[in-house]
Amino acid sequence: MNNVKVSTKNVNVHYGTKQALHRVTLDINEKEVTALIGPSGCGKSTFLRCINRMNDLIDICKVDGSITVDNEEIISDEVDVVSLRSKIGMVFQKPNPFPKSIFDNVAYGPTIHGIVETKTDLEEIVHLSLKRSGLFKEVKDRLHEPGTSLSGGQQQRLCIARAIAVNPDIILMDEPCSALDPIATATIEELIDELKNKYTIVIVTHSMQQAARVSQRTGFFHLGELVETGETQKIFTNPENEKTQGYITGRFG
Amino acid sequence: MFYWSLIIISLGIYSAYIFGKSRITSHSRQLEIKTASLPTYYAQYIMVWCLLPALIVYFGWIIFEDQIIQNLVLANFDFDLNPALNASLLIAEIKNVALSDSFAEGKATEILNAAEHYASIKYVSSISFYLSILIVMILGVMFASRKLQPSFRAQQSIENYVKYFLFFCSSVAVLTTVGIVFSLLFESLRFFSDVSVFEFLFGTKWYPYIPIREGQSGSQGSFGAVPIFAGTFLIMIVAMCVATPIGLFTAIYLAEYASPRVRRIIKPLLEILAGVPTIVYGFFAFVTVAPFVKTFGQSIGIDASPTSALAAGLVMGIMIIPFISSLSDDVINSVPQSLREGSLGIGANKAETIKRVILPAALPGIVGAFLLGVSRAIGETMIVVVAAGTAPNLTANPFENVTTVTVQIVIALIGDQEFDDPRTLSAFALGLVLFVITLILNIFALRIVKKYRERYE
Known part of the structure; x- marks a missing residue:
C-alpha cells in the first residue's frame, strides 16, 4: 500500500449560490494513477482544479473543507499558491502550448522558477523532459519551431513535458485525450503508465475504458458527490453502489 | 420644383403599390392559382419599377437642365462677332433680369429679349419635367405589370434589387475615396509643375511666399x-x-x-x-x-x-x-x-x-x-x-x-x-x-x- 499524497475531507465547492461539490472525501495515493469518472457536469474537473487551487481564477468560486498535500493544508489564504502549483503540474483538456518555440515551451517553467543556472543545465532539463514525455525523438531536430506547429497528440505531450520540467510531485490531467485521435490517445496512455513510477497522477476522463486501462484507483462522481471510490479493478468488476453499477454498464451518464 | 416632384413621386409609388397588390390578388383569384410569393412582394416589385425611372429622370433633369437652357438662350448671341462678350457673365445677367424686374432697367433690348426667352423656356421646361416624371412612372408600371403573373417569383426579384441597392450604398464610400485620391493627385501635379518634387521632399526651408513683383528682395518663395x-x-x-x-x-x-x-x-x-x-x-x-x-x-x-x-x-x-x-x-x-x-x-x-x-x-x-x-x-x-x-x-x-x-x-x-x-x-x-x-x-x-x-x- 502506497502513502497518501493528497487527502481531501468534506470539500464543498460553490459557484455563486450553486453548490458544485458536496462533502467530497478522497485520498490519493503516491505514485499511482487515480482516475475520476462520472457524467458531464458531475464536478470531477472542479474537484481536480481544487488540488492546485486553479479555482482561484474564477471569482465566484468558493472552496471550503480541507485538502492536504504532503500533510500540509492548502485551503488557506496563507498558502503560497505559486509554489504549490510548481509542485503540482497540470495538463488540460485542449493542448495549450504557448505561442513560443518547442524549446521555450518546456524551458518556461524552469526559467521562471530559477531552477537552472546555466544554459547547458536548462538544455539538459528540456531534453530530459521531452524524453520523459516521449516527444524528444520526434522533435529533436526542430526544437526552435513553434510549439503550435506540432500535431494535437504531440502538442499534448509537449504540455506534459512542460509540466514535468519543473519536477512536480503530482500531475493533474483534465481529460487529456478528449481532443485526440485514438492513436495519439494510446501513446499518451502508455506515457501515463510510465510516468506513474515517478509521479502521482490524477486523471479526469470521460472514457471508462481509459480509466480501466491506466488507473489503479477510481473515484466515481455523480451530481457533485463522490459516490464510490476504490481499486479500479473492483470498481469496474464489482461496484458496491447501484449508481456506479449503472454508470459503468452504460445505463446512464 | 423639389417639393412638387416629391409629392408626385410619393403619390405615384403609393398608387403603384396599391395597384400591384390588388392586381395580383384578383389575378390569382381568377386563375385559382396560388402566387409564388406573398402579394406584397409583387406590389414592391411594381413600386421599384415606378420609382426607379422617376428618380433617373429627376436627377438627369437637375444635372442637365441648366446647361441645356443656357445653350438655347445663348444660341441667339453671336460670340464670333462680338468677342467682348463673356458667356458666363452674360447668362448671369440674363437670369437676374428674368428673375426680377428691378434688374431690367437700362439693359439692352438684346438682353431683355433673351431674358424673356429664358423665362419662357424655363416655364416649358418645368411643365415638361412634371409630365415626363409622370409618364416614365406610368411606363415603368406598365412594363412591370406584364410580369404580374402568379407564377412570377417576385420575392427573388425584390431580393436582387435589395442586393443592388446595398451594393450601390457600399460603392458610394469607395467612389468617394477614389475621388478624393484623384483630386489630391491632380492638384498636387499642378503644384509640382511650379515646384520641383525634389525641392519639396528634401528642401529644408519652408517659406511659402511667392514674390508679388519681379526682383522683390528678401521674399523668394x-x-x-x-x-x-x-x-x-x-x-x-x-x-x-x-x-x-x-x-x-x-x-x-x-x-x-x-x-x-x-x-x-x-x-x-x-x-x-x-x-x-x-x-x-x-x-x-x-x-x-x-x-x-x-x-x-x-x-x-x-x-x-x-x-x-x-x-x-x-x-x-x-x-x-x-x-x-x-x-x-x-x-x-x-x-x-x-x-x-x-x-x-x-x-x-x-x-x-x-x-x-x-x-x-x-x-x-x-x-x-x-x-x-x-x-x-x-x-x-x-x-x-x-x-x-x-x-x-x-x-x-x-x-x-x-x-x-x-x-x-x-x-x-x-x-x-x-x-x-x-x-x-x-x-x-x-x-x-x-x-x-x-x-x-x-x-x-x-x-x-x-x-x-x-x-x-
Missing part, C-alpha cells in the same frame, strides 16, 4: 517640406511616448487585474475620452499644458516657447490613449484563457504570465493598435494648430515651436490668395504625402491585426 515632416514626426514621437505605455498598461489592468465592477466603470470613461472633440483638447493644451511646459522648461534651464511641440504632443498622447487601450484590451482579452491556465498551472505568477505568455501572444495586435495610434497622431490637426505654433522650425528640441503637415494645410487654405497660387496648391501636395503615409500605416496595421486573428481561429 521656398517649398522645402522637411521642417514640416520633422515637426509632424517630433509631435508624433512625443504623443506615442505618452500614449503607448499608458494605453498599454491601462489595457493590461483592465483585461487582467480589474474586477468586473471597476472595468464597467473605467471602460466607458475611457470611451468618453475618445469622444472629446479635438479642438477641446487644443484648449486644454494651450491653456493648461503649454504654460506648464514653459514653467517646467525654465525650471530646468531651457527656454521654452509659449507654444511647443511638447505641449501639443503630451495632449495628443492623452487623446490617443483610449485608442491604444481599447484595442489592446480587446486583443489581450482574446488571448485564450487556456494559455493563462497553462502558465499559472506551472506555477508562474500573474506578472510572469502576463509578461512572458500573454503579451507575446498579443504582441501583433498591440503593434496594430500602436500603428493605428500613429496614424491618428499624424493626421491630428486642431491640437497642433492651437498648441504647437505655426513656425516651420527644423528642430529636435520639443520645447520649441514646430508645425505639422496638417497645420500647414490649414494655413495654406485659409489665406486669401488665389487658387492657383503655389502656396495654396502646396496644401494638396502636403495632403497627398499625409494620405500616402497614413494609408501605408493603416495597411500595415490591418495586416498585422489580421495575421494575429488567424492564429487563434
